[in-house]
Amino acid sequence: MKINNKVIVPATALLILTLMGSCKKAFLEPKPLSFYTPEATFNTVDGLKSSLIACERNLRYEWFGDGAPIITQNIFSEVAVEGTTDKSGPAQDLNLLITPTANLNSTDWNRIGWYWTEGYKGIKYANTAITYIDLPQWKTEEEKNVVLGAAYFHRAYRYYMLTNEFGDIPAIMKELTTPKVDFYSVKREVILQKMKEDLEFAEQWVPVKAAGGEVTKGAVSHLLTKVNLALGKFDDAIASATRVIDDGVHALMTARFGIDAGNATKNVIWDLHRPLNKAAAANTEALMLVIDRDGYMNVGDFDGGGSTMRQAVPFWFSNINTPTGNKGTTDALKKNQSQMDFDQATDYGRGIGRCRGTWYSTHMIWTDPNDLRHAPGNWMRMEDLVYNNYTLKDPQINDPYYGKKLQKYNSNGGILCTDTIRSWFDWPHYKVYIPDIQNATPSGGHTDWYVFRLAETYLLRAEAYYWKDQNDLAAADINKVRERAGAQPITAGDVNIGTILDERARELYYEEPRKVELTRIAYIFAMTGKAAYNGKTYTLANFSKDNFFYDRIMEKTEFYNKGVTTNHGDKYTISPYHVLWPVPQLTINNNVSGVINQNEGYDGFQNNVPPLTEIPAE
């Protein structure tokens, strides 16, 4: 019995432990069931191509949604300002609000941080394809290089944007799989040079024609033109732009086409910007598009749509009285309010005036009366709207101005709009009008959007000619764009950087990243020392204190240069150092073992170290 005691207890314990034998290590291996893992995915061609789709999808955001990032590009230029006048916070007093610790990624404030964060996200997606490019079994070398070239395009697109927003920045050329917190900034020119090489490779492989939304050879050459310009390589820029213009596939649209082609009251400028025409086979002008369509909610669309009408249309339904003294306008919709005779919210959009065009972009550049881009039907003036507040019909009010066109002043010259910043400005209806069938308030629905189109290629080549003092050739390229719009041609004597910027503003408003292009041009002035039309020359050494970017804005806008103050008391200010945006402080703080440089003019600049002159090997 005594022995048994000694045997049974351990034996039982052993038995239990043996039962536990099932608990081998395999039992504890994590088993992902519903998601893909990199190892099991990027070894196929389709898997790797999917990371390019992530790049394309990430690209779309720039022009879409509430407080779209493109607005921040516009308000850091001479074409527009932030028009939200009822609170502090929106980027108006830039001297006060644009700091490294401020909220830099908010639909209400500004989207500087979006360009930073999403720029590097796009780089990550592209780096995935580049890093794993040799994993799949490719049928041909060409098949592989098409994908690699497209990935190079996407990476170069982000670095082109980032270097003209933030200057010297970290350069990451590989996918990261372990935590890294020791980044250093790399000189802008070094990164751009690498992008030039990548794009020149991509140009050889990416096909001329691709699905709408995919990278085309034309887009690669177009971007390469921008990079060449940024590097001051003007001959290369002319060559790369010419490769697009002469590719035999692309041409400016000069004839009516697409869904409204049969509508005689419209014209080719209108056609060019219809949602379904941008990716149409007949459209030979599109080089690169982002795609968004109705009917793909949560399965491919941009949630809520473009929101262009909300952003870029004035807050016209508020702050405007009839000369009789009644509230003149309303955003009520016909479908909700049977009394509505003039449903202007549906017809033009319920704008909130966030992206408020300046006098420069709404008046100064429109000198040609025949310019279709400013023609009635395409362009909207406030006086084209009517007093639509249905309560004006009320027998007790019976306002005679009901249904009449808006007027800014009464017969005595008294102003009838109490907030002319937010509620009274003209806008390019042909571009931002996107029928909205989804949202409860018409904000601008789903539409494809141009990333690059040939009209800009002409203007880029014109700019390259300008830098090379070949103004006759520059004028010829500018006139290609002008003539299509029905405007009078200009002469070589008219050409200067201002002419080119004016034409860009006419043609590319709400399409081009205006701040990036202005900064790029400011860099070229500083690099070349070429005298600008204002008689000034600039240097790189003094870049953040004295540059063309600032001088151009102060010359043209009616806000930053005049000390305009909103009703809420916020003053429009800007400084030369805004030529480069602040690197978000959080990024600098999280980079605990390295130094990411801050730009001059912002707190933290004093901690900078000299930027790297080579891209670090990973």
Place this chain on the structure above:
Amino acid sequence: MMKKSLHRFLLLLCFFAGIWGNAIAQNVTVSGRVTSAERPEGIAGVSVIVEGTTNGATTDDQGRFKISNVARNAKLVFSSVGFKSQTIAVGNRTTIDISMETEASSLDQVVVIGYGTTKKKDLTGAVSSVKATQLENEHPASVQDILRANVPGLNVGFATSAKGDASLQVRGKNTLNAGSSPLIVMDGIIYYGALADINPNDIETVDVLKDASSAAVYGAKAASGVIQITTKKGKSGKPVINVNSSVGVATMSVNEQVYNPDDFLNVWRRYGKYSTNINAQPYRFDDPRTLPSGVSVEEWLTYDNSSPTADPVTVWLTRLNVQPVEIANYKKGQSINWYDMMFRNGIRQDYNVSLSGKKEGINYYWSLGYMNNQGPIKGDEFNVARSRLNVDAKVTNFLSVGMNTQFSIRDESSIPVDWTLITANSPWGSFYTDDSTKLRYIPNDEASGGRNPFGVPTYTNRLKKYYELNTSLYAKVSLPFGIKYQANFTPRFEWYNYFNGESSQWQDWAGIGGRGTRENRNIYQWQIDNLLTWGKDFGKDHHIDVTMLANAEKFHVWRNKVVATGFQPSDILSYHNLGAATQVVACNSCAYSDEGDAVQLGDEESTADALMARLFYSYKSRYMLTLTVRRDGYSAFGQSNPRATFPSAAFGWVFSDESFMQNSWLNYGKLRVSYGLNGNRDIGRYVALADLQTGKYLHIVNGAVTQVSQLYVNNMQNKLLKWETTTAFNLGLDFSVFNNRLDGSIDVYKSKTNDLLVKRSLPDVTGFDLVWDNLGQVDNKGIEIALNSKNIQHPNFTWNTSVNFSLNRNKIVHLYGAMEDVIDTNGNVIGQREKNDKGNKWFIGQPLDVIWDQRVLGIWQSKEKADAGKYGVYPGDFKIKDVNNDGKYTDDDREFLGYTEPRFRWTLRNEFTFFKNFTFSFLMYSYWGQSTAFNQAKNRSNAFPDRVNSYVFPFWTEENPINDYARLFSSDGSATYSVYKKRSFIRLDNVALAYSLPPSLLNRVHVQDLKFYFTIKNAGVYAPDWNFWDPEWASGGSPGPTPRIYTLGINLTL
């Protein structure tokens, strides 16, 4: 046997005495002897009183007493500290010998210690017990209610919804990003179900394991403490039926007023317009009917070039940005009281019945309960039907089998009105459309003026139900030599349905043609425990208990979600026919209805296992030692570190049993010391893996739209991820003094958590925001005091008090190990220190809850206009401290401004019994010293101040130059800061009064017990600094309506 018969005889006597008591009126002298099982020699000092008189005596050394002049129909009340009081009818007797029952001195209470039980006096760890049955009078509506304020060191969150869910946290926060909810163990088995599925009426006791040693048996899951729930069992031979039902009303305990219709115009909008129109003419926004004599209406009309013939009131209202429909309503004098429309008195009902008994080896307890609660917010409803069946059958003398099963159906379909729209909606809006057929989408027709809060509940059709089955099946085998073997199999099932139909009748969903969502989630989870226990006495003085466990578990979840839009021909079938939709999307990685905003990954699976051994040794019940070791495995760490080991040791010493400590005032004293490791594995199942996020995008191929899929690496992998471990030291003192009148315990602890599971911020240039990693060290220390005192022990009046106090301090000791130079004022490097993580606001040497922000100094006043201007702001805006006086606001201007968690907490409970039948109790608790952002002081809480309403707060004007609230629509300038306010409070949490009918009366109708109770929950709160709703709110939530609940209940036992 003899004693039992006597007892029955006495009871019988009582019965007769009750009936015929009045008939017999003849005074006698009664004598007798009082003994107990433990003290057959007699108990001295027992008070014997004739009920309802002052006539009485005290027993002598042998327990004898004698009282004269006792009426035949009188009753004698025997009472003594440490014994249960007894009441005996005299009847025909002159000699009454009784045996007193020891009152379960808290030291003899059985405490659940995890995979076993022990007596409180044998405990070596820090364990707090709550006897739920003693709280019945207070009508706890949830497990959390039972625990709230009854366990020092356990923080129970505040629940405001009808469901009443609240968070739990033991001994403060010791983790940065991993979960910190304690482990729930029910009837000895780890419980992964919802707390709301546990009927508080089924609970017998709750034990909270707080220190490392006691929790160590649960190893990897125990770092945040363990809460052990023991449900009821059958007790008596006869089947007992208990009915416990109550009805109640939930009212608004605090009101937060919004501007009334007149002040909305004359105060809010008027001053609001002046502050957003800095150049406005005087009186421009004033009511033209009240202009001062110097300003004519004609002149006033010219301010914005209004026609001289215009109606001045209309002009005025238009200037205030009041919309046409509001103007029309104003002229008709029709306003809406949104407040009264949104809040109500909610009805609460709770019905429970249970059947229990114990007979011939079978012990059973079966309960059914139905609870239906309404909250004070209109539409907030919750109902749950719960049933529990506990059966234990002793099959042979070596085998017993049993089952504990709990089934519940939880209905959370209700859609409360969005009460936050209280500040968005104008009192002058219209509720219905002009033709009065439908709710008006936006009551004032202005798109940003606030949606109709009743729209979503009215036009949504929702079914949201949980069906949960938690079962544990067990068999216990007695093996030779005192070895016991127990096997548990514990499956858990959850079936969750979320069906939601959003009608195209409502504008939100008109554009998409209505939307139907169907979501299902099934969870199946099992655990297997193999448990061996062996206990033996060696000689008189040595006792050993051995416990060994082998455990394995597996979790599965399967999720489906389908979203359909564009119904043809109509969406009147709501979610019942998704086939009628033109677009149907099946969603894999998406946000699910009850799992927050985080994207969930469809199906998931995880596995874990454990081995545990515990040795308990005691010598003379005076020196006790517990040694535990547990080895855990978990699949989330499965790539490189699947397993970890957690040892612990604890020692207890009953010093009051030592001869040198024998003295009259100390009845009991024990010192406990424990030290050990616990783990935390509370992270997502797959956070260590790189996952590819999928999503759809569109291409146009030959003019046709084609869907394509993107893939990108969403989460950075970390193959080396491992357990977070907490090493804790606990020193405890248990005592009982002054004839057991005062007992309590004091625990001090210090813990160190290493390898914290953190979402480590990465520079976003990596394309990743964070990676899950093990980093750093956080230390916690604290003290917990629990005191119970029997202040008055009189037969007709007792008064007991218990007080708890707890305090916890934590500190980040170490983070990522990145160093930076320390520079003195001359710019010389004088050393190195570890870098803080400013991004997460984690600072070496500071607690996790420290507030690091720019300091508010007050309000810029009019005479400081020039100084304010230097910072880009105006008088009336907050003045922020510029620490380094560089004229800019940067991170260098941030300071440590306080703490968001209470600095200490206390609770106070008082219980009174009057005339034996009335019980009255009240409970208070207090959290002190915590600060919270109070940005309402900036007076621009709403996005569109000129289009919405607001709460009524003071605001700065030139005429009202206050220093703590800004002007309306103030500006922050370039500062980024919050205004902080202290949120300390004392709450009178529960007031309860109960009346039990006297047994004499009940016996006649064969009722064992009948009790009525009335409680007020959240009876009042005192907060000296805080004045925005209640100072306490649901964790993770924000200030809002909180209920005060009045309940009337009945508890009947047959």
